Amino acid sequence: MEKFTTLTGVAAPLPIVNLDTDKIFPAIYLKTIKRTGLSQWLFQEIRFRPDGSENPDFVLNQAPYRKAKFLIGAENFGCGSSREHAPWALHDFGIRCVVAPSFADIFYNNCFKNGILPIALPKEIVDMLMEDARKGANAVMTVDLESQTISRPDGEKVHFELDAFRKHCLLNGLDDIGLTEQKAADIGAYEQRAQLARPWQFGMTQRGV
Amino acid sequence: MASPRTLFDKIWDNHVIAPQGEGTYLIYIDLHLIHEVTTPQAFEGLKLAGRKVRRPDATIAVADHNIPTTNRVAGAAGIDNPESKLQVDALERNVKEFGVPYFPITSLDQGIVHIIGPEQGLSQPGMTIVCGDSHTATHGAMGALAFGIGTSEVEHVLATQTLIQSPAKNMLVEVNGGLGAGVSPKDVILAIIAKIGTAGGTGHVFEYAGSTFRDMSMEGRMTVCNMSIEAGARAGLVAPDEKTIAYVMGRPYAPKGAAWEQAVAYWRTLPSDPGAKYDKEAHLDAADIAPHVTWGTNPEQAAPVTGRVPDPAQIEDPLRRAAVERALQYMQLKPNTLLTEVPVQRVFIGSCTNSRIEDLRAAAAIARGRKVAEGVTALVVPGSGHVKHQAEEEGLDRIFLEAGFQWRDAGCSMCMSMNDDKALNGERIASTSNRNFEGRQGKNAKTHLMGPAMAAAAAVTGRISDVRDLA
Numbered sequence: 284m285e286k287f288t289t290l291t292g293v294a295a296p297l298p299i300v301n302l303d304t305d306k307i308f309p310a311i312y313l314k315t316i317k318r319t320g321l322s323q324w325l326f327q328e329i330r331f332r333p334d335g336s337e338n339p340d341f342v343l344n345q346a347p348y349r350k351a352k353f354l355i356g357a358e359n360f361g362c363g364s365s366r367e368h369a370p371w372a373l374h375d376f377g378i379r380c381v382v383a384p385s386f387a388d389i390f391y392n393n394c395f396k397n398g399i400l401p402i403a404l405p406k407e408i409v410d411m412l413m414e415d416a417r418k419g420a421n422a423v424m425t426v427d428l429e430s431q432t433i434s435r436p437d438g439e440k441v442h443f444e445l446d447a448f449r450k451h452c453l454l455n456g457l458d459d460i461g462l463t464e465q466k467a468a469d470i471g472a473y474e475q476r477a478q479l480a481r482p483w484q485f486g487m488t489q490r491g492v
Numbered sequence: 493m494a495s496p497r498t499l500f501d502k503i504w505d506n507h508v509i510a511p512q513g514e515g516t517y518l519i520y521i522d523l524h525l526i527h528e529v530t531t532p533q534a535f536e537g538l539k540l541a542g543r544k545v546r547r548p549d550a551t552i553a554v555a556d557h558n559i560p561t562t563n564r565v566a567g568a569a570g571i572d573n574p575e576s577k578l579q580v581d582a583l584e585r586n587v588k589e590f591g592v593p594y595f596p597i598t599s600l601d602q603g604i605v606h607i608i609g610p611e612q613g614l615s616q617p618g619m620t621i622v623c624g625d626s627h628t629a630t631h632g633a634m635g636a637l638a639f640g641i642g643t644s645e646v647e648h649v650l651a652t653q654t655l656i657q658s659p660a661k662n663m664l665v666e667v668n669g670g671l672g673a674g675v676s677p678k679d680v681i682l683a684i685i686a687k688i689g690t691a692g693g694t695g696h697v698f699e700y701a702g703s704t705f706r707d708m709s710m711e712g713r714m715t716v717c718n719m720s721i722e723a724g725a726r727a728g729l730v731a732p733d734e735k736t737i738a739y740v741m742g743r744p745y746a747p748k749g750a751a752w753e754q755a756v757a758y759w760r761t762l763p764s765d766p767g768a769k770y771d772k773e774a775h776l777d778a779a780d781i782a783p784h785v786t787w788g789t790n791p792e793q794a795a796p797v798t799g800r801v802p803d804p805a806q807i808e809d810p811l812r813r814a815a816v817e818r819a820l821q822y823m824q825l826k827p828n829t830l831l832t833e834v835p836v837q838r839v840f841i842g843s844c845t846n847s848r849i850e851d852l853r854a855a856a857a858i859a860r861g862r863k864v865a866e867g868v869t870a871l872v873v874p875g876s877g878h879v880k881h882q883a884e885e886e887g888l889d890r891i892f893l894e895a896g897f898q899w900r901d902a903g904c905s906m907c908m909s910m911n912d913d914k915a916l917n918g919e920r921i922a923s924t925s926n927r928n929f930e931g932r933q934g935k936n937a938k939t940h941l942m943g944p945a946m947a948a949a950a951a952v953t954g955r956i957s958d959v960r961d962l963a
Contacts, residue, residue, distance in 0.1 A: 305929040313529050314529075359724065365626040387694065446513075447513055460541070466518055474520075474653075485549065
């Protein structure tokens with residue numbers, strides 16, 4: 284995974300509460316067996332008209348936001364399906380940071396696995412950032428992961444909270460599986476204990492009728 | 493003495509392998525269910541890194557999301573859509589290469605992943621169960637900690653049989669009392685979500701408690717737990733009781749003999765201790781719950797069927813008001829319309845929420861001796877090959893067919909419309925599935941969620957109807 288240290292760019296305002304992952308990435312395109320090139324289907328239903336042309340009212344079709352690196356969202360961002368295609372498509376479009384008052388758990392998790400930083404902040408602060416974002420190209424933001432701050436276009440700094448482990452992984456671009464494999468001895472020891480305590484669970488799916 | 497623990501706390505404690513940083517733990521996964529849609533990229537990742545599946549014996553695969561519900565005799569070779577076929581072919585190739593057990597689509601054992609877990613006796617009390625699908629919470633009805641994960645986590649579990657997690661908070665969802673005539677478990681969960689909202693459970697695991705759930709069948713509990721995610725919860729649990737134990741006993745993958753006795757003794761230790769603390773609580777009275785339907789574009793936008801479409805002008809909060817306005821615009825509904833005046837063109841009875849035998853019986857009881865209304869297309873899609881077989885043994889297929897319903901093979905079908913089963917031309921649907929999101933059941937499709945008897949009532953009347961008027 285690529286390292287995430289600082290990010291500077293335009294933020295697109297997307298004030299839709301309960302923005303679900305079906306809206307971010309419709310189910311019909313889940314037929315793909317790839318995880319790259321998915322931005323063509325990002326926000327399909329609201330980004331494009333029925334004839335396939337761009338909907339000029341949708342924020343990511345407007346000039347300054349075509350290169351947005353931030354999304355400023357509303358409550359319960361990314362609710363619904365567990366599909367990782369949603370963050371894959373956002374990443375492919377160029378989005379590296381999503382700020383919202385709250386996130387759905389699975390989407391929040393999935394972002395970290397793909398080098399996207401989701402930031403939850405109190406609604407009053409998100410409302411300010413939303414106003415900044417509406418200024419388009421004049422409203423470049425910067426996030427610094429190490430110091431856990433967002434710099435607003437006027438230079439004011441906003442602090443955000445983040446789980447230390449997730450921060451460490453993003454900053455260093457660490458692969459979760461590689462980290463877990465370093466705990467192979469612990470996993471093996473757990474399996475030995477579990478096999479004594481719950482032996483019926485071992486060999487289970489290969490037993491059958 | 494140790495402080496009293498909840499069911500969730502006990503399962504969590506039993507699965508912590510090691511701390512992994514501040515507030516984060518490595519936890520063990522007992523059962524991994526996989527399907528064709530969220531695994532191809534995970535297997536690709538394993539191959540690129542030269543990794544194996546650590547516990548094929550704790551993993552099982554089935555194709556359900558993306559397969560046709562007709563003409564299944566030919567198996568994967570009979571799938572017309574080339575992209576769907578590619579995905580099922582990829583799954584079949586991957587399970588073979590990595591030695592993962594698989595229920596082929598021609599098998600009676602095939603079905604929706606969340607139907608077959610409990611049905612086969614794979615999902616058991618006290619387990620940690622994951623699947624790359626948000627409705628994995630269904631298995632919580634067995635008293636298992638079951639939750640949906642993304643594809644990166646699927647790869648992580650395949651490779652290590654573990655996940656990096658932070659513990660959830662506990663939320664008690666208590667409902668007491670008997671359900672009124674015509675009120676189903678689906679109405680209970682829709683009423684809960686309407687009360688606490690689509691984010692009411694974020695960061696929490698629900699424990700459903702109270703006499704309503706104690707008296708509910710195992711299949712009813714599965715319907716309730718299934719939609720925990722629609723209230724934002726990571727998972728939903730019901731404490732294992734005698735009903736749970738009786739349900740698991742004798743199923744193909746359930747423990748047998750001495751192992752059975754040992755397992756049951758373990759399962760009996762799991763229910764929450766008296767005095768266990770919950771971070772949050774919600775309480776409902778079953779007597780207040782009427783048959784529910786959704787009117788909007790997320791599952792919290794639900795109301796008793798006797799109610800009306802809400803009026804956004806009455807909502808103070810501007811973002812909420814905008815959301816309701818947008819929902820009504822998408823749904824093409826006028827404020828204050830009686831819900832029972834809303835016509836439907838399509839009916840879907842199926843999905844991991846409501847495609848078990850009890851659901852089909854409830855729908856058939858309404859369909860019996862009636863006809864699907866003119867201009868309505870109605871599908872019944874059983875949750876598994878075994879559910880279909882059982883329904884046919886009971887003659888339910890004939891009731892549906894005589895009434896003019898279509899009788900299909902098992903799969904996710906129109907719940908998310910990845911296959912050919914979808915609403916056309918923005919049709920309005922009475923659906924027993926779990927999500928009424930925009931476009932989920934077809935372009936501009938307008939979904940109204942409800943229970944199986946309510947959906948059958950909509951099919952025979954051609955509009956949203958109160959099932960209690962047809963009983």
